Amino acid sequence: MLELVDLSKKYKNTYAVKNMNMFIEKGEIVGMLGPNGAGKSTTISMLSSLVEPTNGDVLLLNKSILKNPSPLRKIVGIVPQEIALYSELTAEENLQFFGRIYRLKGKKLQQKIDEVLEQIGLSDRRKDIVSKFSGGMKRRLNIGVAMLHNPEILIMDEPTVGIDPQSRNYILETVKRLNKEKQMTVLYTSHYMEEVEYLCDRIYIMDQGSLIASGSKDEIKSILSSEKTIVMKVNRMDPTFIQLLKDNPVINQVITSEKEITIIVPKEVNLFSKLIKMAEEQNLEISSVDVKVPTLEDVFLHLTGRALRD
Numbered sequence: 001m002l003e004l005v006d007l008s009k010k011y012k013n014t015y016a017v018k019n020m021n022m023f024i025e026k027g028e029i030v031g032m033l034g035p036n037g038a039g040k041s042t043t044i045s046m047l048s049s050l051v052e053p054t055n056g057d058v059l060l061l062n063k064s065i066l067k068n069p070s071p072l073r074k075i076v077g078i079v080p081q082e083i084a085l086y087s088e089l090t091a092e093e094n095l096q097f098f099g100r101i102y103r104l105k106g107k108k109l110q111q112k113i114d115e116v117l118e119q120i121g122l123s124d125r126r127k128d129i130v131s132k133f134s135g136g137m138k139r140r141l142n143i144g145v146a147m148l149h150n151p152e153i154l155i156m157d158e159p160t161v162g163i164d165p166q167s168r169n170y171i172l173e174t175v176k177r178l179n180k181e182k183q184m185t186v187l188y189t190s191h192y193m194e195e196v197e198y199l200c201d202r203i204y205i206m207d208q209g210s211l212i213a214s215g216s217k218d219e220i221k222s223i224l225s226s227e228k229t230i231v232m233k234v235n236r237m238d239p240t241f242i243q244l245l246k247d248n249p250v251i252n253q254v255i256t257s258e259k260e261i262t263i264i265v266p267k268e269v270n271l272f273s274k275l276i277k278m279a280e281e282q283n284l285e286i287s288s289v290d291v292k293v294p295t296l297e298d299v300f301l302h303l304t305g306r307a308l309r310d
């Protein structure tokens with residue numbers, strides 16, 4: 001129903017988004033996964049006609065919405081990354097204010113407010129002032145505002161950043177429930193791969209403005225089906241040891257973090273005894289070695305050589 005075609009945004013000499021192609025079908029939860037600065041917010045801003053694309057198009061039911069965004073505005077609810085609420089008003093007053101912007105009033109507005117408060121689990125806090133809310137409650141109310149006009153599509157820009165685990169779970173469950181019970185179509189952006197893995201039917205992975213992989217979870221993970229990931233914990237990071245790993249012709253990729261060394265090798269390669277011997281020769285202590293089934297994080301590592309959270 002919604003399609004991005006070669007959508008790009010260039011600021012001076014750099015592309016924030018380059019040739020983004022994406023489609024979202026009715027009733028799907030689609031994930032947009034990428035680290036900070038990948039171009040997720042810029043893509044959403046172009047979808048919400050807040051930012052004009054440098055080139056490309058956005059199609060709603062095969063019609064461009066760049067010149068006439070009102071058909072999309074009517075059916076889309078945007079949950080921005082920043083909290084957009086009046087902190088001196090109560091939860092209910094905020095919903096009344098934003099509801100009037102959507103031209104809702106009277107009984108219809110009140111009914112919708114009751115329904116939304118129920119959906120975001122804030123019915124019993126409706127009379128409380130937003131400045132007294134926790135970060136998670138503010139985010140939930142932010143989502144409630146986007147749902148007031150009964151949108152068919154909910155676009156959520158990193159809705160769980162910086163909140164407690166309980167609120168995060170609540171938001172994830174709310175998204176699942178809205179999708180299941182109301183067939184709400186959702187575009188969910190995040191840099192937490194486990195959220196996207198849990199929620200989404202199909203996933204687009206972005207990095208540095210470009211799409212680097214897309215497909216169903218299984219399709220994306222199958223990029224690594226011929227490889228396996230070995231995660232090794234050592235007592236210290238030894239540059240010689242890491243160089244030896246990088247020079248080893250059977251190892252496809254070596255990625256280091258503060259405490260771990262991640263090695264990607266072809267599935268059939270058995271490297272255990274060799275790794276232990278190499279570590280011994282460098283006087284290194286290995287505290288654990290794990291072989292992992294590929295996750296989306298591994299796919300990202302494989303495609304970019306960097307961790308998703310960098």
Ligand SMILES: Nc1ncnc2c1ncn2[C@@H]1O[C@H](COP(=O)(O)OP(=O)(O)OP(=O)(O)O)[C@@H](O)[C@H]1O
Nearest residue numbers: 011015016034035036037038039040041042043158
């Ligand atoms: N108005 C602007 N002018 C110049 N550069 C911009 C502007 N807006 C975004 N950028 C740049 O475009 C790139 C993509 O930013 P964007 O905010 O879309 O990424 P993101 O994936 O949403 O990351 P985050 O989660 O940190 O918001 C970044 O390098 C950013 O600095």
